[in-house]
Amino acid sequence: MTPETLVKTPSTPSSFTTAEFDEYVMKTYGRFPLVLERGQGCRVWDDQGRAYLDFVAGIATCTLGHAHPAIVAAVTEQIQTLHHVSNLYYVRQQGELAKWLVNHSCADRAFFCNSGAEANEGAIKLARKYGHTVLKLENPVILTAHASFHGRTLATITATGQPKYQKDFSPLVPGFHYVPYNDIAALECAIAELDHDQRHVAAIMLEGLQGEGGVRPGDRAYFQRVREICDKTGILLIMDEVQVGMGRTGYWWGYENLGVEPDIFTSAKGLGGGIPIGAMLCKSFCDVFQPGDHASTFGGNPFACGVALAVCQTLENENILTHVQVQGEHLRSGLRHLAEQYPTLIVEVRGWGLINGMELHAEASLTSADVVKAAMQEGVLLVPAGLKVVRFVPPLIVTTAEIDQALHAIARALSTLST
The missing domain is CATH 3.40.640.10 (Type I PLP-dependent aspartate aminotransferase-like (Major domain))
Structure with a gap:
């Protein structure tokens, strides 16, 4: 999946702009330039109809993803x-x-x-x-x-x-x-x-x-x-x-x-x-x-x-705890493979279940925010956990296919950042 081939869905974006938002809302967050309009399962869509895999889940909050029945x-x-x-x-x-x-x-x-x-x-x-x-x-x-x-x-x-x-x-x-x-x-x-x-x-x-x-x-x-x-x-x-x-x-x-x-x-x-x-x-x-x-x-x-x-x-x-254990190990295995591919960028992968962190080398100029921004361009939402750790906290219903899709997108992001 590339940014150009992401699934698009019809949307009716509001005329309310981010500039107006910044005028009226206190600046207590460093916000990414993204306006999200709707979600379904482990995906969210922005106001332009572009889809993203949501590996933030409201920062480990949307347990069952979006719009769960x-x-x-x-x-x-x-x-x-x-x-x-x-x-x-x-x-x-x-x-x-x-x-x-x-x-x-x-x-x-x-x-x-x-x-x-x-x-x-x-x-x-x-x-x-x-x-x-x-x-x-x-x-x-x-x-x-x-x-x-x-x-x-x-x-x-x-x-x-x-x-x-x-x-x-x-x-x-x-x-x-x-x-x-x-x-x-x-x-x-x-x-x-x-x-x-x-x-x-x-x-x-x-x-x-x-x-x-x-x-x-x-x-x-x-x-x-x-x-x-x-x-x-x-x-x-x-x-x-x-x-x-x-x-x-x-x-x-x-x-x-x-x-x-x-x-x-x-x-x-x-x-x-x-x-x-x-x-x-x-x-x-x-x-x-x-x-x-x-x-x-x-x-x-x-x-x-x-x-x-x-x-x-x-x-x-729905026996989701067992699912979390299996998918968590699958995600960590994929992240460790990325660490082997990019040993000068990634120092360690660690976590339990579906809360995992990828730590970047302290000596590298790359920060967790850099990785988050690059992954966003590839259609995956991630969240920092400090200056040098990228956090992965998808909904607990995430599938193997969705994890694999996210890993491929992150690999593309790391490839871009390493050049």
């Missing part, structure tokens, strides 16, 4: 009956979704919100209250990892161990301390030093695989030792599952790749298949919230929960 049916049914009521009342769809999530995880309870950042905020608040009321800590601290990413609110960018996201937003929220990822000696040292300073650790918050931090999988032995430390000390283990949860890795949750169970974990992105919803889940022993401690106006409304439940049930009924 299960989502269309759930959206249609729920919007025609009851789309929003207050959490002052019982919401059947919220209870059913909570039951499904609990039955398919290590958790006992769920709290619903609208995004991954909100879910992580809830986890931070729960850990702090647990630290004060159960562990009797005056100054509870939450440990997070360098190169982590937990959201854009003040608390979650403070939890995020990347200074570039924190620049110009001080004063940051106190009560966080950073340690190197996958380094157990550094973590144990930090706990001891904080104890000495009377700043005791209430929780350790980690991603099973660091997505924004370069698609870096956690080390199994590291996480199992963290779990042992938490069991011994009473420290809570929080796992941020926003990007790696909901089947993205070939398991329901990223922590299953590591052989541990968290005390608290968070979900969003793929949970609603593109409809905004987030969840914070925990085991019953650390469920210390009482009425009035935490809330969300839109969180857990019938519309979002009805759609999310349809996504969950479709993933289960």
Whole structure:
């Protein structure tokens, strides 16, 4: 497939221009010059009718791709009956979704919100209250990892161990301390030093695989030792599952790749298949919230929960987790073949299931954005994960043929960039 032979479909583009967009919308994103109008399965079409393979999926969000019949049916049914009521009342769809999530995880309870950042905020608040009321800590601290990413609110960018996201937003929220990822000696040292300073650790918050931090999988032995430390000390283990949860890795949750169970974990992105919803889940022993401690106006409304439940049930009924494992290995194999073809450009391919990263050589002038732009010209949408890592997060329904098509297009892009 070449840019000239891409499938074209009729479209009725709006007269609203990108110049007008930039006039009225705050510039909080560095946007690629592309206006997308519609999607179907693993493809999207721009306002000129040109088709692209979507290996971004709303950044690991469109679990079932675009316009999936299960989502269309759930959206249609729920919007025609009851789309929003207050959490002052019982919401059947919220209870059913909570039951499904609990039955398919290590958790006992769920709290619903609208995004991954909100879910992580809830986890931070729960850990702090647990630290004060159960562990009797005056100054509870939450440990997070360098190169982590937990959201854009003040608390979650403070939890995020990347200074570039924190620049110009001080004063940051106190009560966080950073340690190197996958380094157990550094973590144990930090706990001891904080104890000495009377700043005791209430929780350790980690991603099973660091997505924004370069698609870096956690080390199994590291996480199992963290779990042992938490069991011994009473420290809570929080796992941020926003990007790696909901089947993205070939398991329901990223922590299953590591052989541990968290005390608290968070979900969003793929949970609603593109409809905004987030969840914070925990085991019953650390469920210390009482009425009035935490809330969300839109969180857990019938519309979002009805759609999310349809996504969950479709993933289960269609055995999509096995599909993710098979297609993920196929994608990694193809990317490794490209790494062999372009050893001066690509240093490593890594990932789990259908979240994979291709790291470029640090010495090369090529950046991840360069590869993304070149791939876009060849009809494939990709997303950077830092300056030197290209991320591949297609819908979980992606086929072998679509992966092969994408790999051929990326090979053409790399060939162009290497000349």
